[in-house]
Amino acid sequence: MFKALISSIALILMAASASAAVKTENVDYKEGKTELEGFLAYDDSVTTPRPAVMIVHQWMGLSNNEKMRAQMLAEKGYVAFAVDIYGKGIRPTTTEGAGQLAGQYKNDRKLYRAREMAAFNWLKKNKKVDPKHIVVIGYCFGGMGALELGRAGVPAAGFVSFHGDLSNPTPKDAKNFKAPTLILHGAMDNYVNPQVMPFLKEMDENKVDYQFISYSGAVHAFTQKDAGNDPSKGVAYNEKADHRSWDVFMNFLNEVAPVK
Template sequence: MKFNIIILLFSTIVGYSQIKSVSYLDGKDKLEGFFIKAEKANPKNIGVIVLPAWMGIDDHSKESAEALSKLGYHAFVADIYGSINNPKNTEEAAKLSGYFKNNPEEYQKRIQLAIDQLVKQGANVNEIAVIGYCFGGTGAIEAARGNLNVKGVVSFHGGLGKDKMRITTPIAAKVLVLHGADDPYVSQKEISAFQDEMRTAKADWQMNYYANAVHAFTHKNLNTDNSKGAAYNEKADKRSWEAMKSFLLELFK
């Protein structure tokens, strides 16, 4: 019995280790992302960038990349902060994520560098999508705003706002926003401004609301107490993933 348990644990670890570390640079800053090759046939070499939440690369983002590979996509988890800058607590995460939110061109640059690495790993430069969670969801929208060469972006419970001084330009990438209907961190004013921005940008956009869901509803490590402002919601998690799958199928046909 003990022998069987050891074998089972070993195979789980081996399966997870299919995600490989990839080191790359932004000037002198060392970045370390994670790549996993599509497990199914992928004749177009479609690739998907995964942007982590504000605590940086975590199990959640790696698990998403692994799930994408099972669907037949090459996946790359982007390192936005740098390999020596992962926040140790929420205060550090707020400071680091705040920097990139306030300097969107730097955020877009880090996303582009991740795309470059995904292409180096075999993805087609013209068949790329970006998905992101929370802070990463904001990044997915920034990839569209920056007109990076991506076909579409998906924001899971991401921030939607941008500085009023920024000029709205046409958005070519298709946009899908998956939003908790009771998210206390994204105001109705921010939502309305975002939707107006999408209209002005002539974007092909969609926004799905999930009932009884607050911020970070895809994160299984959280409890289910909505009063905390951030909580896991199994139904919203599953529904939003299915919405993303349909979006990607339409995107890449």
Template structure:
């Protein structure tokens, strides 16, 4: 009960922060369904902008849909996009321990149909928003979320772009030639032991053979989870090979901003 109260208080603080941001950004909870399961997303947008604009799906880390992914949605809304932080686990589930996170992530990543159904349900919700241009949508993912957006790109999802931050690059279903329709931006760390060099090279070879439009950047000295300030706490608490890297966080966000501007400009 105590953790749920704290979670609600954090969300209220986030909503207040969104409304007080430089732009007229507001955030609200959005429920949607896949079968009988309710999923809890978070939509952020600048209500001062009245014309349709590009939109971005934001997929959470393996810890689940938390304040971090909502903050990223707010940051994207401050740039003028409509952003939907999705819920890939259902009912807004989050994990407190690594074994819980691994189990929740596994229920999604080990079943391609589940991944696609849950991602596409959120995509449909985003497309229905009054301020969204449904022809200009991208997806951004962190850690587990980065794996998800790359998986959707491999399957030929109709996205203008997909950006992965410190996500796994491994796959059991490599992209076929001509199958990847989205432009890809993949951002990793050269000290990320969870994404070793052999996995990176296999991904680069896969995308080259598939004829995909992609860019891969490895930040020097950065470990897994380099964009999330909580990574240091997770590392200390659970002995995980994670670390926040302020410079890599800033530089990778700058790359994302340029990437989104370019792909949406081309799609006008």
């Protein structure tokens, strides 16, 4: 009995130690002269380079939601970098302000890509990272960003969009995808649904390796817990779709950038 008690205590201490190994830090970096501030999470008990995930935020800017996802990924052994598109200290406090900022980048894809490339290049040079195994993911506005890097021909290991904007002013750019792509979509997302068929058409015509998964009952922002619970408003959290999409995403990571 005493030995069993000691073993149980040892297991608890080991679990606590593993959890404590995840470190987080704010990261200052630049795109041109623009100052940006991202959020990095990693397990500092790992000493060799490992796969990484770059996380692009939704329209409200880098928030606790992206930081939470980064920590979840760090616990799985990844280096996770939640990036900043808008600029250091620029975090809209209203949906009107967020709409204006997101619209600026939606209408200027070149600038959007430049902001993302600044983050991607910073992450690629990080000594903790295996530069050949970086996956780019994004939520809503950030889902569009993940797809934009694919369209730009960035040599990532994979691209993932969670309830992202699928619009593309230059459909021919789909030919530039160099890695498998995963789109996780809410079946009742009326903001994005009109974009679905043109998107699938351009992906098929350009022979992109993609998976498109649609979740019944889910509207826009279905992974965002702060989106409320009223689907009639067009945005709402959906616990089942959130968990299912995360499981599919983890399977995708294990395929394209597994932690060894």
